[in-house]
Amino acid sequence: MTITKGSVVLFDYTLTDDDKELIDSSKDAGPLAYLQGESQIVKGLEKAMEGKSAGDSFKISIAPEEGYGLIDPEKIAVVDADQIEGGDELEEGMQLEASHDSEEDEQVVVVSKIEGKKVTLDGNHPLAGMNLHFDIKIREVRAATAEEIEHGHVHGDGGHHH
Ligand SMILES: [Zn+2]
Structure with missing residues (x-):
């Protein structure tokens, strides 16, 4: 299935800045899970995820406006x-x-x-005003359960445990 509103997406990521310095990656903490369409990841990345499938890899650069915002x-x-x-x-x-x-x-x-x-x-987000360069690999895409939609977050691997 392809990613659309209500999809649970499990993905690996590497995030670097304009100087190719590593900011964050899923290497240590493991892949991240989120619910598409709930603004749980930055806007530009959520947009780029739409329509992708498990196994897809892609790179995307996101301007601050669609990332963590401009410095206020x-x-x-x-x-x-x-x-x-x-x-x-x-x-x-x-x-x-x-x-x-x-x-x-x-x-x-x-x-x-x-x-x-x-x-x-x-008080700005530490990544405000920065261009975000993501390297993404999508591991898994599935439909959210009724409970996950009700809670507004993902349960299990890479998500909430409760
Ligand atoms: Zn929950």
Whole structure:
């Protein structure tokens, strides 16, 4: 069968950036499973998957607009280290959970730069603004079960276990 809305797809991937540096791959964690049509993978990749079958391999380059989005300058803030809990122990690359006024709006930010007491916090997705170069191999395509459609995610290999 070919991939269409409601298909469960199990696939291997290698993701590299413009400099051919490895960002992520399924090599260690094993193939990934997702439900087509539920926006569980980036838009550009979901589009490219449509109509493919088990055994297919392909490469695709995806612009930020159809990947993890463009970098939003409003999600970058420079704050004083004194304003952050544990501010004197910060290191570049650390992830913090920023809670704003409302508790439900918790967001992960990355400490992207430290200059003296000035700390730059970046709430953008780490892959925002990047072109994504995927190398894909589709292992398995099957119809989702009624339960998977109800839950909106895949059960079993590469998916949820519960
Ligand atoms: Zn479930």
